[in-house]
Amino acid sequence: MRDLSPTGQPSQHSLPPSRRRVLRRAGAGxxxxxxxxxxxxxxxxxxxxxxxxxxxxxxxxxxxxxKAAYAEIYAAFRKKxxxxxxxxxxxxxxxxEQINSYLQGTPDDVFTWFAGYRMQFxxxxxxxxxxxxxxxxxxxxxxxxxxxxxxxxxxxxxxxxLDTYPWAVFHRGSVFERHGYEVPATxxxxxxxxxxxxxxxxxxxxxxDKDAWPALGTFDQLDFRxxxxxxxxxxxxxxASWTDARVRKVFDxxxxxxxxHQDGAVGRTWQDAAQALVAGKAGxxxxxxxxxxxxxxxxxxxxxxxxxxxxxxxxxxxxxxxAPTDGFMLSRKPKNxxxxxxxxxxxxxxxxxxxxxxxxxxxxAAASTASTASYTALQKKAFDMISGARSLTQFMDRDSxxxxxxxxxxxxxxxxxxxxxxxDSLLTSIERQKKTIFAS
Amino acid sequence: xxxxxxxxxxxxxxPTAPPPGAPPAGPTGHRRLLTRRDRxxxxxxxxxxxxxxxxxxxxxxxxxxxxxxxxxxxxxxxTIHWVGLRNFRELFTTNPQFWPAVEHNVVWFAVLILLPTxxxxxxxxxLDKRVRFSRVYQTAFFLPVVVxxxxxxxxxxxxxxxxxxxxxSLVGANRPGHxxxxxxxxxxxxxxxxxxxxxxxxxxxxxxxxxxxxxxxPALREAAALDGADEWQTFRHVVLPALRPTNTVVLVVTxxxxxxxxxxxxxFNKGAHGTELLSILVTDNIIGESSxxxxxxxxxxxxxxxxxxxIIPYLVATFRTERRG
Numbered sequence: 001m002r003d004l005s006p007t008g009q010p011s012q013h014s015l016p017p018s019r020r021r022v023l024r025r026a027g028a029g030x031x032x033x034x035x036x037x038x039x040x041x042x043x044x045x046x047x048x049x050x051x052x053x054x055x056x057x058x059x060x061x062x063x064x065x066x067k068a069a070y071a072e073i074y075a076a077f078r079k080k081x082x083x084x085x086x087x088x089x090x091x092x093x094x095x096x097e098q099i100n101s102y103l104q105g106t107p108d109d110v111f112t113w114f115a116g117y118r119m120q121f122x123x124x125x126x127x128x129x130x131x132x133x134x135x136x137x138x139x140x141x142x143x144x145x146x147x148x149x150x151x152x153x154x155x156x157x158x159x160x161x162l163d164t165y166p167w168a169v170f171h172r173g174s175v176f177e178r179h180g181y182e183v184p185a186t187x188x189x190x191x192x193x194x195x196x197x198x199x200x201x202x203x204x205x206x207x208x209d210k211d212a213w214p215a216l217g218t219f220d221q222l223d224f225r226x227x228x229x230x231x232x233x234x235x236x237x238x239x240a241s242w243t244d245a246r247v248r249k250v251f252d253x254x255x256x257x258x259x260x261h262q263d264g265a266v267g268r269t270w271q272d273a274a275q276a277l278v279a280g281k282a283g284x285x286x287x288x289x290x291x292x293x294x295x296x297x298x299x300x301x302x303x304x305x306x307x308x309x310x311x312x313x314x315x316x317x318x319x320x321x322x323a324p325t326d327g328f329m330l331s332r333k334p335k336n337x338x339x340x341x342x343x344x345x346x347x348x349x350x351x352x353x354x355x356x357x358x359x360x361x362x363x364x365a366a367a368s369t370a371s372t373a374s375y376t377a378l379q380k381k382a383f384d385m386i387s388g389a390r391s392l393t394q395f396m397d398r399d400s401x402x403x404x405x406x407x408x409x410x411x412x413x414x415x416x417x418x419x420x421x422x423x424d425s426l427l428t429s430i431e432r433q434k435k436t437i438f439a440s
Numbered sequence: 441x442x443x444x445x446x447x448x449x450x451x452x453x454x455p456t457a458p459p460p461g462a463p464p465a466g467p468t469g470h471r472r473l474l475t476r477r478d479r480x481x482x483x484x485x486x487x488x489x490x491x492x493x494x495x496x497x498x499x500x501x502x503x504x505x506x507x508x509x510x511x512x513x514x515x516x517x518x519t520i521h522w523v524g525l526r527n528f529r530e531l532f533t534t535n536p537q538f539w540p541a542v543e544h545n546v547v548w549f550a551v552l553i554l555l556p557t558x559x560x561x562x563x564x565x566x567l568d569k570r571v572r573f574s575r576v577y578q579t580a581f582f583l584p585v586v587v588x589x590x591x592x593x594x595x596x597x598x599x600x601x602x603x604x605x606x607x608x609s610l611v612g613a614n615r616p617g618h619x620x621x622x623x624x625x626x627x628x629x630x631x632x633x634x635x636x637x638x639x640x641x642x643x644x645x646x647x648x649x650x651x652x653x654x655x656x657x658p659a660l661r662e663a664a665a666l667d668g669a670d671e672w673q674t675f676r677h678v679v680l681p682a683l684r685p686t687n688t689v690v691l692v693v694t695x696x697x698x699x700x701x702x703x704x705x706x707x708f709n710k711g712a713h714g715t716e717l718l719s720i721l722v723t724d725n726i727i728g729e730s731s732x733x734x735x736x737x738x739x740x741x742x743x744x745x746x747x748x749x750x751i752i753p754y755l756v757a758t759f760r761t762e763r764r765g
Contacts, residue, residue, distance in 0.1 A: 097727050100514045125515050203616055210623060210709060263616060264602040266624025266712060272603050403732050407724050411537060415713050418624060432534045436526075437732070 055339040056086045056108035057328075060095035069359030076355055077346045083339045103127040109334035110343060115149040115325040116394035117236065118402065119159045122329070123152035129330040131157040134341055138348030141367040145392045149325055160348045161327035161366035163356060165289040166382045167217055167395070168306040175202075175280055176305075183307040185318075187225075187253070190310040194260035197283040204260040206282035207417075208273030212410035215417050216396035217322065218286055219409075222250045224320040225312040229391040232320070236400040238438035242431040248423065253312065255420045266414050288324065289382055290362050304378060308385060321389035324398060325366055401437060408433045501744070507737040514731045527738035538739070541716040544630055545746075548637070548717070549698035556638040557690060560645025565675065567646070568653045582647055584640040593707030596636040597623060600708075626714025633708050633715060641697065645690060652686030653679070688754075695750050699743065718743045 057074075061067050067089060074085035088108055090098075095112075103111075103122060113119055122128050131150075135157040139147070142161065150159040175181075179200055184190040194204035209215045224232040227246045234240040235247065262273060262282060274294035276282035285291060286309065295301040308318045328347055334340045346352055350370035357365055361376055364383040372383055386392065397405040412430050416423065474482070508527055512520045531538050563581055567574050584592065599606045600622035607622065608614040622632040656679055664674040702719040705711050711720030718739060725736030 100731065104515060127515070210712070212710065212712065264619030264621040264624060267600070267602045267621040267629075267709070268624075272601070275603070403725070407732070411713060414624075418626070418713065429534070429536050433530075433536075436530050436534065 052336060052339060053082065054084045054086050055110060055336050055343050056088065057343075058095070058102065058108035058111040059087050059089045060092045060112050062089055062091045062095075065360050065362075069356045072359060073347070073352050073355050076352070077343060080346065081339075081342055083342065085343060103331060107331040109336055109340040110328050110330055112326065113159070113329045114394065114398050115146075115159055115161055115327060116398045117400060118394075118398045119150075119329065120152045121401075123154075123156075123158040127332050128152075128158045129332060129334060129337075131160065131330060131341075131344060134160060134344045134348065137345050141348060141350060141369045143368045143387055145389060146325070146366050146368075149392060149394070150327075159327050159329055160344050161325045162347060162353060163327075163360070163363040164323045164325040164366050164386060164392075165363045166306075166385050167221065167286070167288050167322040167324075168308050168382075168385070169284050169286050169310075170277065170289075170291050170304060170306045171284045172277065172280060172300075172303045173305040174303050175283060181283070184310045186310050187312045191257060191260075193283075194257060198260065203262045203276060203282040204284060205257065205262065206273040206276040206285040207261040207265040208268035208270045209265045209414055209417055210267055210269045212414055213397060214270050214273075214287065215413040216405065216409060217288070218254065219250065219413060220322055220393060220396055220399075221286065221309040222253055222312070223247075224322075224391075224393060225309060225316060225318070226250050226253065228313070228316040229320045229393070232393065233399070236396065238401070238404070238434055242427050242434060247427060251416065251420070251423045251427070254416075255423070258417070258420055261417075266418050289378070292362050292378065306378070306381065319390035320393060321386055321391075322393045322395060323386045323389070324395045325392070326363075327366065404434060404437045408437065504737040504740050505744075507734050508741040509734070509738075511732070511734040514733050520734075523734065527735050528742075530735070531738055531742070535721075537716045537721055540714075541718045541721050542742075544715065544717055545698060545701070547630065548634065548701050549695060551634045551638065552641050552694050552698055553691070556641040557645045557694060559638075560642045561649045563642065563646045564649035564653055565679075567650060578646075578650070581643040583643065585643045585647070587640075589640070589703035590707050592636055592640055593633075593704040596633070596704075597708050600632050623709045624712065624714075626712075629709060629712070629714045633705055636708070637697075637701065637704055641694070644693070648690055648693070649683070649686060652683045656682045688758075692751075692754055699747055699750075718746075 197204040277285045353365035353370045613620040
């Protein structure tokens with residue numbers, strides 16, 4: 001409490017000189033060593049330096065299902081090539097939060113990551129190794145939209161996709177049947193359906209935005225349906241302005257359907273909102289297909305269905321699908337480059353994807369050549385929707401700067417969802433903050 | 441608290457000291473008191489903590505102050521760019537969360553000092569009267585302090601959950617159109633969290649005051665009783681003045697609690713609209729990918745300055761009384 005100065009300043013009187021000197025020297029030593037201490041970097045694993053029979057892999061697949069599914073792929077790879085994959089699994093969110101220091105420290109040879117802007121960011125920083133050699137072999141397995149997602153801003157491949165899942169409007173088939181609802185293909189039909197559901201005593205659209213990211217998904221759908229993929233990409237990349245009339249239009253449409261959303265949304269988690277759909281109290285829910293995880297009863301899960309978000313502008317129709325894609329990247333200086341390339345080539349085959357999907361049925365394969373034989377009806381539908389898409393988006397926090405989405409967009413959209421009246425000042429504030437973030 | 445330390449003095453002030461590394465000279469003077477082993481022990485005991493302290497507290501604090509004037513995405517040192525006061529300018533003018541955060545930190549302090557602190561004192565006074573089962577009550581009130589704030593946040597957000605929470609279920613506010621959004625509504629959520637914070641703070645204050653009351657000389661109360669003072673008068677004119685040192689500790693603890701408030705809110709609703717706090721803005725900006733380390737540091741510097749504005753007067757006052765005593 002008392003001594004606040006860094007070197008432990010004066011106020012000594014009666015101690016023997018030698019002891020004082022001992023302490024002084026110790027203090028000086030501490031200071032010297034202190035100034036020499038570099039900023040600490042949280043380092044990743046990285047065992048088995050240069051062993052040609054081992055490839056290290058950093059994984060964010062910490063949940064039981066993906067963890068076991070990944071393990072099966074690596075076992076198959078080992079059987080085929082004799083190379084062991086040494087997996088270093090970290091908690092999903094922790095992995096994401098530490099990715100900066102992880103990639104700068106001593107990362108594993110291969111690491112799990114997301115396609116799109118988030119991948120391009122690290123590629124542009126020189127923290128990933130180009131994968132054109134891998135893609136020369138696996139290119140034929142993937143549709144063009146996936147290829148585009150796997151390239152950095154320099155047009156070079158940096159990413160091997162494994163699995164993907166769509167965002168769409170989920171509903172219970174039995175509820176639609178009972179009330180005689182039809183899947184709305186246009187905005188007007190969608191709004192009319194919402195009104196009808198209200199009359200029937202249902203909450204038209206389940207919604208929970210406590211975690212702040214679900215509202216980003218609603219914005220994405222409204223934006224690329226209204227303004228098209230190209231404008232959406234420009235907006236996400238910071239090129240288009242948030243005060244543009246086209247963005248304003250998106251918020252106007254959103255304001256129109258907001259009263260049909262479950263109220264009290266900012267205090268509700270997406271899991272709780274999903275329960276409203278499970279219980280048949282809510283008619284629809286715009287979310288990723290992981291909403292199926294909340295349907296614990298197999299009979300309920302079989303009743304789950306979805307349709308693509310309705311078209312708003314006839315010019316853009318339903319050509320864009322939001323399909324966040326997970327996969328693998330090669331770190332900056334892999335210790336076992338040759339082995340890592342062989343692993344990535346294997347991961348890019350339909351076989352690896354089929355092994356993965358056997359264990360995790362909430363996603364679909366990224367490769368168009370993967371067998372769909374084992375798919376559930378829902379997976380088949382998701383697969384068709386994604387492979388039929390003209391453009392794929394990755395979700396706002398994967399398509400734009402994470403610092404912008406987390407510190408500006410998440411709080412801004414929570415504010416909007418709660419009180420949609422102050423849109424103009426909100427958009428002005430977003431644009432002002434965006435400029436400073438994208439300028440840095 | 442008051443033992444002098446001696447770690448620094450200009451070398452010429454100690455002309456009799458042996459040159460560095462010399463063996464303990466001669467059997468005369470104080471030197472003989474310390475064997476080589478003593479010195480090594482001493483060097484390690486003072487040096488290692490000093491080193492850790494300098495590296496982990498001072499260098500990092502100074503580094504964040506320096507970084508507050510830069511932009512840095514945390515990737516490589518060559519991406520650090522000097523921007524002068526720009527971070528602060530943005531913070532004060534364009535960040536919609538900054539001023540609410542400052543306000544909420546102040547509200548946090550005001551509420552803690554006005555409600556749970558007097559209530560904790562009240563409980564301590566009651567328990568100090570040797571009521572039956574005093575230990576049981578003490579334990580019950582102190583239990584929330586033992587529980588980590590993260591757990592408290594988790595428990596209370598279950599209580600406040602709009603659909604399945606205790607409160608909304610009891611008052612029937614979990615139906616469409618009737619929701620009371622304790623967690624999301626910015627007019628409610630700060631107060632909802634402060635109930636949880638106060639729940640914990642009361643026990644903390646109670647224990648501090650209970651310890652303080654134990655050190656109040658019973659003779660003082662006896663004298664007051666003999667003079668015919670009633671209970672309130674005794675408290676007002678005898679006990680409370682005797683609790684002055686405890687009050688200082690309580691004030692400092694409460695200020696620190698309100699400045700470092702973080703975990704409770706982070707678990708409760710991640711500092712959403714209505715519950716922004718400076719500490720949460722710092723982590724939001726610094727932790728994560730492509731982080732805004734310079735900008736986050738600027739917020740941390742503001743937090744540091746506020747802390748210093750509180751702590752320095754306190755230290756000055758403490759030094760003054762110590763010197764006098």
